[in-house]
Amino acid sequence: MKKVYAKEEVCVGCKLCEVYCITSHSKYKDVLKAYKLDSTRPAPRIIIEEERPISFSLQCRHCDDAPCVKACITGAMQKDPETGVVTCDTDKCVGCWTCVLVCSFGAIVRDLNNKIASKCDLCAETGEPACVKNCPNEALVFTEGGI
Amino acid sequence: MDIVIIGNSAAMVGAVEAIRKHDKTSNITVISDEKYHVYSRPLISYYLADTVTEEKMAYRSKDFYQKNNVKTILGTKAVSVDENKKTVILENGDLVKYDKLLIATGGKPFIPPIDGLDKKNIQTFIKLDEAKKLKSSIKPNSKAVIVGGGLIGFKAAEGLHALGADVTIVELADRILSTILDNESASIVTKRLLKDGIKIKVGTTIDKIVGEDYVKEVHLKNGEVLPTDILIFAIGVTPNTDVVKGTSIKINRGILVDRNMKTNVDDVYAAGDVAEGFDMLLNSNRVVPIWPNAYIQGETAGLNMIGIENTTNGIFPMNSIGYKDTYIITAGIINPPDESYDVMVKADLDKNTYKKIVLKENNIVGFILINDVDRAGIYTGLIREKIDVTPFRNQLLKDDFGYINFPKDLRKSKMLGQEVR
Amino acid sequence: MLKEGNIRIPSGCAISGIIDKSGAVFSGQIIADSIATMHDRSNGLGGGFAAYGIYPDFKEHYAFHMFYDDAKAKQDTEDLLKANFVIAYEEKIPTRKTQSIKNAPLIHRYFVLPKLEVLNASEMNDEDFIVKFIFNVNKNIDGAYIFSSGKNMGVFKAVGYPEDVAEFYKLETYNGYMWTAHGRFPTNTPGWWGGAHPFNLLNISVVHNGELSSYDTNRKYLEEFGYSCTLMTDTEVAAYIFDLLLRKHKLPVTLAAKVIASPLWNQVERLSPKERELYYNLKIIYSKALLNGPFSIIVTYDNGFIAINDRIKLRPLTAASQGDMIYVASEESAIRRVCKNPDKVWIPKGGEPVIAEIEQQNISEIYDKKEVTA
């Protein structure tokens, strides 16, 4: 399946991916409004690691054998059998963080405001991950089969 | 082929989902004494605390059985197994034939043999029915005594406190959550509970129960007497091996299984809290009664039952638990038994954060994280994959420890889609 | 108003050329009739003819055709001529009064050979000597212009329609084995006799319809080889390039054609290794001799002509054959006028030359034989 991969050699550590991740998952799909108006502004679903000069963003790998799905105590975490996308049903999620415990990528974010596990859904709504689309240096690629 | 699963929880779901990925035709029959659609057992404390409705406790969607073509016999207990005739005997005398059998009966609560157990308002807390019962009997300011400060007791305390009960935990060990916490981390958690008025008695246990029809007070071994409206036993669970008693299926603490989750008897498998499977850290068999293990073991059993060779790498204990704003994630060996382990700790007791990593040789074998729990799974992964942490050992405790601290090759092999399945 | 030589003037034109490959001669009336058919392609500001084989009596002598604006120019030129040449014969070129031909200069011809002692002192071969002399006269003697300088051939040109020019020069009285004609349509000149076509240097004459976009590049390239482009016309440049390629660099005429209308690089890449090597060198060495822009051109030399278009054929050119006769012209009508039933009529592709040569002469083998047989 197509996944987001980071090229750390050209990640500039600007964190625009985070800005656009938030925007993409905000009820406004606009940076300014997401930040200025959205009272329930979501947490970014991206982890940015930085130890200069290295930096990269890391998001859910949508593992084939997703441990988070198996470990989830509520059944909120699901892997779509068709698309392979792992998503968290926030209605079911109770914020027990078992997924956080088992995700070896550390890619699941605790959204403490909403007490739900927050993770990359590959911007399922728009079909193209906002982080990839807006990465100013093409350090993120959305592709099949790794890089 | 007829596949029979005794049990209707995580291991069952793991097995069914694994089977149906490859095999759409075999008959699957699920037998359980509980009458409910498969639900999430860990959510009973959330149910108790009113944070989830019964509706939302469904572990899988309502059409789970139908979608997976599973026949269910719910509300009827399986009482024994005839491994020679390949038959499960139900409490109503019905016989269920199997070609492959998965025993996933889970655990049963342990209640010590003490005086006064016959009083009312004494119960255990591992099933939905028990949660319902508890919920109906509790009233604001009810005095609740929980015997056992382990995972179940801890969550029960949270739920009861949320309902306005006056809660006291009685724990024999010197700290609560003694299997997953060390002293320092337990003190942080204890402090948090005390702040909410939850009382904790450690180093002692129940001596006897006093009351007429209903429980009235509990006498502790240290002499203390606790006025009690409701008494909950949460000392622990033991593998529910009743159904195989008297068979040739070998039991130690739980049903002994190999790495395919097969018992010593052909065509009989066991998974979940009832099974005593391989613990990769102890390098021996052990009952690890936690939800994720149950699913994974069920999955492994399911695959092997339909002839797809699959082994688990083994399991190890891991828990994510919390009380309101206090988060606890732990895994593996957290209290090293001998000198051959190394321990790294970073604690900030003012901020109530605690990070402990236990290493054996060059591998992480366990950790405790209190509050600073983000990305805990990276450590879990390092344990699970037995990755040599030597190159970044001194960075393990960093606040923002992550893939960036991995050697480049390791990082890239993990991150860039070259992960080994 | 500036005339040719002071400014570069583009022009449109009609061209026609006829050769009898057997070497038999025929009257100038035929070419005059041919070019007259294309009257509308010229505007009366220039017409002319090149005729080969017309001076059999002086066939070893260089025949200089001269325009003089006045007696002084004539005197100065003749002084210089006499200092350098032995003049076998000289005369005013016979003309007849023609209504539409006006303002004729003095028109003379001289049949000459270089004086041996002067030639030897110059350390040049006689052709280079002649060329230098021509450049000298045309550049330095005000009002004098040598417009024809070959052997056994001559150029006749004037300001006027070509058919009037033929009448003026009494061309029906000349007989040659090869003729070309030109009718001119300059865009911004009063018309100057010297500026009319054909353009000639030694035995090479050029009639040309077109405009060289590469003019300045070609011109500067030629200047490096000692050519002096005094007329600033495209035809002059084209003539010199042929002079350079054919006379000085001894290229076969087929290859000269591939220089001025070179194949594209992607065509070169598809050739055989040997040809690729040849064209690679040819294109690189003679890149600035490529004639760029629209043209159809007939270049006549001793024993034949080459007619060719620019490589994307932006100007008309039709060819025909009947027996030993080869015809080329801007328009088929100009051929049909003098050859009612040709054996074959064709329209050459851009950059593909029509080469027609006297057959009984011993012609060195040329590269592309297919192109030889018109």
Add this chain to the structure above:
Amino acid sequence: MSLNYLTPEFKVLRDYDRCINCKVCMRQCANEVHSYDEDLDKMIADDYKCVNCQRCVVMCPTHALTIIKHPQVFRENANWTYDAIRDIYRQAETGGVLLSAMGNDRPYPIYWDKMVINASQVTNPSIDPLREPMELKIFIGRKPDKIELDENLNVKTKMPPQLKLNFPIMFSAMSYGSISYNAHASLARAAKELGIYYNTGEGGLHKDFRKYGENTIVQVASGRFGVDREYLKTAAAVEIKIGQGAKPGIGGHLPGEKVSEDISETRMIPVGSDAISPAPHHDIYSIEDLSQLIYSLKEATDYKKPVGVKIAAVNNVAAIASGIARAGADYIAIDGFRGGTGAAPKRIRDNVGIPIEFAIASVDSRLRSEGIRHTISLVAAGSIRNSADIIKAIALGADAVYIGSAALIAIGCHMCQQCNTGKCNWGIATQDPNLVKRLNPEIGYKRLINLITAWGHEIQEMLGGMGINDIESLKGNRLMLRGIGMTQKELDILGILAAGE
């Protein structure tokens, strides 16, 4: 510390209605202009540090930033200008030579902009490059006077080595050290894909880029950095650098702090040591010395590679070029006074040398008058800004052009002229790994390809307009140019007529 008289050159305008405190600006500014003030809960800016590189402006996701020239003025004075006064402040403060970067930015006339190009009307059909072939391929190298054939039409001429260019454009010499690894990677890869050449500059050839050797011109400069047998063998051509337009007569100095391990290996000098290129080659004090070096390099490369010479355009450039042609060079690159640099003394950059337009015209005229123009190729450099400049350069007599600044602009340079500080926020003129990675060669090479392809299309369009379908027919075709607003003397030197003539 005494008072610094300098006021900020630029002013950062932040639209707080749009600022979302995302700190992208802060993370992207190597000059540390932006910071987040916790007390104010606002992003703030230190105008003093701003060099107007516009990285933050471009990166800001809400377009909240604008950089303007600081409105602070001195009392109006046509003589003591803003720059004149500030330069004195700087020198009074530091006691040092003023350094600057990129090309001469003084308001000298730009002769490209005083020339206009011809097009066909009526008498000569313009050619549509979308329909008709249009050749841009050229060859750089010495050309024989004539072709020699045997009787079977086999070529007997020995063709000297040629560089084949699909476009009459090459990337100018810019050393690894002055620009980043990723900048080199972008240039090299683009050159390969385009079928043109890039030039290592004088800093050696990084081992990673040897694979681009067929599209690489290696430089041999006065410091001889990175020059060894393999370096010469790897390249497609060798260029002796005598001078560059931005600083004729001046050597170079790459400070030791920029000499990283990688650069050290590439330049073949110790890590951390200053890389000093002497002003002259100390083995070339005369034209005959140059000839010796040319032939030494030809020997070293078995006469299989063109050896060119790059000089700065100076007063006597025509005679020098003639000497170089006769000294055996295969091409001459002439760098005009607006050519860029990674660092140059400002006074020299702004005052020494002549415009490339004149240099090319006079060199071409001179070589033609000597009858040797066709024996050598001429490359024009020094601020070629667009395809029209290229058309004009070639019509004036160049065979090809070098582009340096334009190539860097294509990959992100915003002309802040601070290359010498090593803090290039665009990852071009820097060795800071944090900044270098900002230039993604994957993007960079494509942008370069786009630029050259676009210019190629424009050149084809303009050629077609002139009725030309081969760039060769534009070379020295000065009739295609006309001058506007020039003196007769200038027109004469350029060898062009005035518009309307």
